[in-house]
Amino acid sequence: MRLITLIFTALLLCCIGSCGDDSDAPATVTILVPEAIGSLPFLLFAEQTSPGGVRLNIVFFTGHPQALILLLQGQADFLFTGTTLGWQSMWDGSPLVAVESYVWGISSLLVQHEGPASIRDLSGMRLSLPFRDSPLDLETRFLLDRAGVKNTAVTLEYRPFAQGIPLFLEGNIDAIALPEPLATDLVHTHHVRRLFNYRNALRMAAGTDGRSPEVTLFSTRDKATKYSRLIPLLHDGLARIIDSMAADPEGTAAAAGRHFNYPPAILEEAIRETSFGSCSFQEHMSRMREYHRLIGPYFHTPPGPLPDTFFFIPEEKETGTDG
Template sequence: MSLLAAILFAAALPAALASPSKPEQPGRLKILVPQSTSAIPLLMLADEDPLKGVDIQVETFLAHAQALALLLRGDADLLYTGTSQGWENRLGGTSIVIVGTGVWGVSSLVGKDASIARVADLKGKRIALPFPGSPLDFQTRYLLERAGLDPDRDVEISYGAFTQSLPRLLAGQLDAAALPEPQATTAVRGKGLVRLFRYADAWAAASGGDGMSPQVSLFSMADWAGAHARTLRSLATAWRQAGEKAAEKPAEAAARYAGALSVDAALLEEALGNTLFAVPGFADHKARVLA
């Protein structure tokens, strides 16, 4: 994982630090974002248009693979998606590069049995993850190994969309499912399920750190990033400020974007409290992702 991240950063570094002499004026900046709490800071940018002369247009998506295809064929400038999905695509031979990471914790393990309070309690259990190679797949396997469990023998892992995992969990076909926000809070508040643990808390316990691990990152194609370096630096600053605002004033952000995300405002406010927003500076970001 670290080698692949290094390749991503090696390609993105010139774009992040260069100061091209020719003018940059994209006019329109089209960003694809998931329909989740992760997207709120970028939705704020679309409403406020903080970059002079740039119309920021944000479109939500449900299918990551389709959104990625739009970026690859040039129908979008930036894609906000699972960090490891970008890594995997780079490994597949594309020129996708990482611009920054905005979410460092957004998921919880949800189930019916409250006795599952630690990762070690998952031995012999059936759990669902979104897809192989997703941030939650990497993170869950690491946590299981740190707890002394073999992910391929001691736990039955299945993969599927979040929309498939929840019905299976409710039907008793699973013991637990990893869900991002706002789906995790919606399942707990609306379906009578239990938040077994937050991934950020489990990660902090296992790593001895602050619980932050890269979950949702902003990607572009290398040529586009190289041609719009100053725009990306300005975007990162505005994005950082929007993330801080969403974290500091979750009730305000929830009331503003509950409709866009099709979630009750009170639920969205709680979901925001379970989302770790941060847009580190380039050096700090690189160090964290390569860790």
């Protein structure tokens, strides 16, 4: 795993100044993130923050369920992972809390070049999705339903991306849902095309802005309470990074090249296909509940609620930006 060290000067000043006693300030905070373009704000924040203060380790993981176990075992402090994975963990009784999402659309459905022209044309085809009740599973079934395609008319198959991609490229399955930069890389390097970007498809099907929190930053209740002074600093810093990314797409793609082994053109397109944004903690709670209302009926078993206690909202004054 790749390790990146982030130093929070602002937190140090807060702890020794107006925030009072720093005896309970964490010496090191670890955030687990997937090796995907959605993690880019964390990586750029790590590069651009000056040394001094609290040490923050950002660590790439490959398996979402395994990373969740590390968080719950106390081996990490925060986890940036699939939103519905966090929901299900909370419904199973874990002390998980949601902080913010920062990414509001990161995936596309790819098809063979001579494949279907619309969602309706997926009838009778085989689709590869990452796992049952994942955000991409629920969003796909929502979109099929809105397009009038019955679940029985489409074969949904669940497998990791690493297993699904070879089958798709060999023509053994008709479509595959992939996050960035995997989706853009396949479009550029193989004879396949993007049928739709999930955010755009959700916007048209649901009549909303299409912002879907496929991934969310989670912590445990105890850890989030312990780091309650850190969370607003992290939140505001990520918001500034997201603003800077929107202002300089080419520079952002060049910076991404230091973390992802793809050509600049692919990274730039992958970033354009990803919807980054930061909002207030209260707005995040409202948006996640709307997302739950939208995709909840498509869980394989009835989902639970999202109680107020699931959302960690610090007392500090909130700011947010949309990217």
